[in-house]
Amino acid sequence: MSAGESQQAVVDSVTGRPIPLPGNDIDTDQIIPARYMTAVTFDGLGQHAFQDLRFEQDGQPKAHPMNDPRFRAKGPRVAIVNKNFGCGSSREHAPQALWRWGVHALVGESYADIFFNNCVAMGLPCVTMSEAEIERLMASVNEDPDHDLVVSLATMMLTYRHQSYAIEMPEGARKRLRTGAWDATGQLVQALPQVREIAGRLPYVQGFRS
Amino acid sequence: MGKSLLDKVWDLHAVRELDSGQTQLFIGLHLVHEVTSPQAFAMLREAGLDVPFPDRTFATVDHIIPTDSQARPLRDGQAEVMLTEIEKNCRRHGIRFFDPASGHQGIVHVIGPELGLTQPGMTIACGDSHTSTHGAFGAVALGIGSSQVRDVLASQTLAMARPKVRRIEVQGKLGPGVFAKDVILHIIRILGVKGGVGFAYEYAGSVFDAMSMEERMTVCNMSIEGGARLGYVNPDDITFEYLRGRPYAPPADRFEEAVAWWRTVGSDADAEYADVVRIAASDIAPTVTWGINPGQAIGVDAEIPDPSSFDKHERDVVEDAYQYMGWHEGDRIAGTKIDVAFIGSCTNGRLSDLREAARVAKLGRVAPNVKALVVPGSQDVARAAEAEGLDRVFRDAGFEWRLPGCSMCLAMNPDKLQGRQVCASSSNRNFKGRQGSPSGRTLLMSPAMVAAAAIQGVVTDVREVLGKGNA
Ligand code: SF4
Numbered sequence: 130m131s132a133g134e135s136q137q138a139v140v141d142s143v144t145g146r147p148i149p150l151p152g153n154d155i156d157t158d159q160i161i162p163a164r165y166m167t168a169v170t171f172d173g174l175g176q177h178a179f180q181d182l183r184f185e186q187d188g189q190p191k192a193h194p195m196n197d198p199r200f201r202a203k204g205p206r207v208a209i210v211n212k213n214f215g216c217g218s219s220r221e222h223a224p225q226a227l228w229r230w231g232v233h234a235l236v237g238e239s240y241a242d243i244f245f246n247n248c249v250a251m252g253l254p255c256v257t258m259s260e261a262e263i264e265r266l267m268a269s270v271n272e273d274p275d276h277d278l279v280v281s282l283a284t285m286m287l288t289y290r291h292q293s294y295a296i297e298m299p300e301g302a303r304k305r306l307r308t309g310a311w312d313a314t315g316q317l318v319q320a321l322p323q324v325r326e327i328a329g330r331l332p333y334v335q336g337f338r339s
Numbered sequence: 340m341g342k343s344l345l346d347k348v349w350d351l352h353a354v355r356e357l358d359s360g361q362t363q364l365f366i367g368l369h370l371v372h373e374v375t376s377p378q379a380f381a382m383l384r385e386a387g388l389d390v391p392f393p394d395r396t397f398a399t400v401d402h403i404i405p406t407d408s409q410a411r412p413l414r415d416g417q418a419e420v421m422l423t424e425i426e427k428n429c430r431r432h433g434i435r436f437f438d439p440a441s442g443h444q445g446i447v448h449v450i451g452p453e454l455g456l457t458q459p460g461m462t463i464a465c466g467d468s469h470t471s472t473h474g475a476f477g478a479v480a481l482g483i484g485s486s487q488v489r490d491v492l493a494s495q496t497l498a499m500a501r502p503k504v505r506r507i508e509v510q511g512k513l514g515p516g517v518f519a520k521d522v523i524l525h526i527i528r529i530l531g532v533k534g535g536v537g538f539a540y541e542y543a544g545s546v547f548d549a550m551s552m553e554e555r556m557t558v559c560n561m562s563i564e565g566g567a568r569l570g571y572v573n574p575d576d577i578t579f580e581y582l583r584g585r586p587y588a589p590p591a592d593r594f595e596e597a598v599a600w601w602r603t604v605g606s607d608a609d610a611e612y613a614d615v616v617r618i619a620a621s622d623i624a625p626t627v628t629w630g631i632n633p634g635q636a637i638g639v640d641a642e643i644p645d646p647s648s649f650d651k652h653e654r655d656v657v658e659d660a661y662q663y664m665g666w667h668e669g670d671r672i673a674g675t676k677i678d679v680a681f682i683g684s685c686t687n688g689r690l691s692d693l694r695e696a697a698r699v700a701k702l703g704r705v706a707p708n709v710k711a712l713v714v715p716g717s718q719d720v721a722r723a724a725e726a727e728g729l730d731r732v733f734r735d736a737g738f739e740w741r742l743p744g745c746s747m748c749l750a751m752n753p754d755k756l757q758g759r760q761v762c763a764s765s766s767n768r769n770f771k772g773r774q775g776s777p778s779g780r781t782l783l784m785s786p787a788m789v790a791a792a793a794i795q796g797v798v799t800d801v802r803e804v805l806g807k808g809n810a
Pocket of ligand 1: 447448469684685744745748767
């Protein structure tokens, strides 16, 4: 899978080390502060993901899961979050920063609408579980973080340390990821003839000339 | 059974249903700014795609633009790179760019309406969450990410799931010193910052009927802070009169035709809603946020809530907010010392906001040790305010009168808080670090309340200040 690249790929399952990012209402200003957005590309955003929660202003690391040696295994990660993750600004810089830091899937209680859409549009799956199940998974990870976690969009199951959890995702988003149609552009452009037809029918596009 | 505005506009713009269950939705107006568009234009180039409807996209520069001097090249090299990039992209694709030299530059959600680009019955998209502002006109206005900006550029459409509609009725009359900002802060406080997820908010009732377009924009602007996908007010004569004569509004000889169509897009009287919420206007006080999300708000005369009074689900967030803000037991919001006062943003940077703030500023001088900034939302707002002498009122009272931009709303330009400074702000977000200092503290309130805080040096009930002024 290659989020953010034009290559279309099927996202059927993601395997990675878990990283808990607990807290409700984590906004995109926290995920990537605006001062790192003064660039014309998304490059380099990964190193600033959660900058102000991870580092003091003098650069000293703070206590944060992303600095915790227990969660510093190399390779793809699956982030475990709570409610309303990604609220606030619509900046796609937020999922891009997570992706570039190594997050290849998220599992949580709920997501803000625009954040969720941005993730799907990059091929980055966000699945949900109940509060109790998230609590159970976080506890299991905190007990022993050294295993791969598997998120399967095929079976809608998450597995960790031989335990299974049922996950959910709106069917449309799931289908887009599983068929590699998460990047909608190609499909949207195909319909340009119909698009012109709709434009031709809208009075304001036609300058209210009836 | 009748239809809501959302359903009517959606159906009029639906190109087709996609396999994913989403709708491919035609976008009537696309607005673009410098922060979320360069990546989209780059993706477009990589995919070898064109912009088929360049005259339905308009661009401006707002987030990174300095508000002291906009002389080129901009002092901040990175800001100059971003400005140059959007210039190049617009030129390449034939997109109209309202740069500072155009005389119409400003915050994207201020210029769309004032130029008459934003109209009832349209679908509007912009790579910015506060696109919900445009819903004030009875448009379906969607904030999107950069990949979707690319989609709109390439196809003039978006793949979108239709939200449910919650009607929020506020009936009665607002008390003196209570503004549109207080209404929306009150709504978010009641319904919560997650309450609107999956919903479009339809604002209705006598309070919204009586509001000016600028006030309706303030309310719709912060729909996103309530978690809603978008917010709107059904168009009426106030909407139509606002649009008459604006540069991109339908010309005089077709205006009545336009009005006739606009009248058809509003919600039917018997429209069905997924949910209805009723609020009494008399319950709404001048409202101030005390915490780190816009739902953590109280009436200006209230005590900061004790974290232990919240239920288990909310307590962590509330405790975090309480500590970050540095409250102590028994603290009240009124009397809280401020260091900075910021009047501006797409929520409250329009002419009527500046007028209300100036009415208060006239009654005093900015307190010693307070830095007070007025940043008009656009060059058009600035010109209109200067024509009325508002700039002089502010300057005489010790406020700085700046050039238009987003400024300290998100501090991507040099206007930033320092350290743990406390800012009385007319903007829309009080997230940790939002105003440029990772430990800075933001108190959201109406522009009149910000002006009152600026001259008193502490959070003050604007009704008291105005009461004295009248006496
Ligand atoms: S004023 Fe603030 S909220 Fe509005 S567009 Fe600018 S940065 Fe965003």
